[in-house]
Amino acid sequence: MIHWIKNSxxxxxxxxADLVPGVSGGTLxxxxxxxTQFVAAxxxxxxxxxxxxxxxxxxxxxxxGLGERSRAGDDDIGQMAQHVLFLSSLAVGIGAAIxxxxxxxxxxxxxxxxxxxxxxxxxxxxxxxxxQSPDHLV
Numbered sequence: 001m002i003h004w005i006k007n008s009x010x011x012x013x014x015x016x017a018d019l020v021p022g023v024s025g026g027t028l029x030x031x032x033x034x035x036t037q038f039v040a041a042x043x044x045x046x047x048x049x050x051x052x053x054x055x056x057x058x059x060x061x062x063x064x065g066l067g068e069r070s071r072a073g074d075d076d077i078g079q080m081a082q083h084v085l086f087l088s089s090l091a092v093g094i095g096a097a098i099x100x101x102x103x104x105x106x107x108x109x110x111x112x113x114x115x116x117x118x119x120x121x122x123x124x125x126x127x128x129x130x131x132q133s134p135d136h137l138v
Contacts (some may be wrong), residue, residue: 001066001067001068003069004066004069004085004089005089007034007086007089007090007093008089008090008092008093008096009093010028010029010032010034010090010093011089011090011091011092011093011094011095011096011097012093012094012096012097013028013032013093013097014026014028014029014032014090014093014094014097015093015094015095015096015097015098015101016097016101018094018097018098019097019098019101019105025094026038034090037086038086038090040083041083041084041086041087042087044079044080044083045083048076048080049080049083049084052076052077052080052081053080053084055077057077058077058080058081061073061077061078061081062081062084062085064081065078065081065082065085066085069082069085072085
């Protein structure tokens with residue numbers, strides 16, 4: 001269970017990053033060391049996942065994996081259950097960050113317009129200037 005709580009915290013970081021212009025949640029996933037697992041879990045979505053989700057064995061493995069992820073198993077259904085648990089825990093964190101951000105960012109923009117604009121436009125300008133520099137083309 002602790003593993004999934006840690007993933008939710010990583011999701012919060014990704015969600016906060018998605019709220020700031022010029023910063024990517026995917027970049028945070030890379031920095032946090034979960035990018036490969038994130039891509040693998042997203043790649044698993046499809047007809048095979050749908051077939052697994054419709055089976056009773058999948059739900060049994062999902063429940064087992066909630067407590068300890070290794071209990072989900074290493075076979076195809078176990079891997080699908082782990083992918084769903086991983087993506088779900090990230091989604092909880094990302095969703096929480098977005099809901100909280102939507103609540104507080106407008107107030108911050110009203111109370112501190114220069115600082116917040118500096119933060120957002122500074123991040124965007126930083127990336128724009130990197131793309132325009134001649135060193136970037138070499």
